[in-house]
Amino acid sequence: MPxxxxxxxxxxVHFPIALIAVSAVFHVAALATRGKACATHCAILAHTTLxxxxxxxxxxxxxxxxxxxxxxxxxxxxxAMLAHRAWALATVAVIAVLAxxxxxxxxxxxVPAWWFAGAVIGAWVLVAVTAWHGAELVYRHGLGVLSLxxxxxxxxxxxxxxxxxxxxxxxxxxxxxxxxxxxGHSHEGHAH
Numbered sequence: 001m002p003x004x005x006x007x008x009x010x011x012x013v014h015f016p017i018a019l020i021a022v023s024a025v026f027h028v029a030a031l032a033t034r035g036k037a038c039a040t041h042c043a044i045l046a047h048t049t050l051x052x053x054x055x056x057x058x059x060x061x062x063x064x065x066x067x068x069x070x071x072x073x074x075x076x077x078x079x080a081m082l083a084h085r086a087w088a089l090a091t092v093a094v095i096a097v098l099a100x101x102x103x104x105x106x107x108x109x110x111v112p113a114w115w116f117a118g119a120v121i122g123a124w125v126l127v128a129v130t131a132w133h134g135a136e137l138v139y140r141h142g143l144g145v146l147s148l149x150x151x152x153x154x155x156x157x158x159x160x161x162x163x164x165x166x167x168x169x170x171x172x173x174x175x176x177x178x179x180x181x182x183x184g185h186s187h188e189g190h191a192h
Contacts (some may be wrong), residue, residue, distance in 0.1 A: 019053030
């Protein structure tokens with residue numbers, strides 16, 4: 001595995017997010033255009049992106065589990081990881097059930113029922129909440145990041161707009177957590 005990426009989860013995670021979002025949009029579009037020629041095309045896209053999103057979610061969840069058990073983190077990061085994991089497992093289960101039901105019950109060009117489109121929109125909401133929690137892990141807790149830039153007091157740097165900014169007034173200067181707060185611990189044997 002390349003050193004800059006702790007595992008493949010960050011690479012794979014965007015596929016199910018995008019596919020389920022696109023599926024929700026085309027479910028609504030297929031219903032909105034029911035009776036028109038384009039409804040069939042929208043239905044094909046709605047079904048296939050749902051199925052592909054479910055397939056993409058499986059390896060994403062696997063590598064997410066691997067990341068859960070391997071990245072260094074502090075206690076606050078651990079609590080955030082537990083929340084992300086709970087949302088992710090529920091989301092993958094819902095997507096798998098919806099995609100399985102849809103593949104079993106529908107032809108690829110069938111305009112979906114309104115209740116099923118609503119369920120897919122609900123699944124997309126679950127995906128969005130799960131993604132939010134995942135982003136919190138990286139951007140708030142710094143998990144899976146090899147290092148953050150060290151900024152010394154009074155250090156100056158130029159931004160693209162050409163204005164020099166003092167480090168003491170720069171908004172992201174104190175974003176680096178204290179190094180002594182970070183520790184790694186094993187998840188084996190813990191009750192989560």
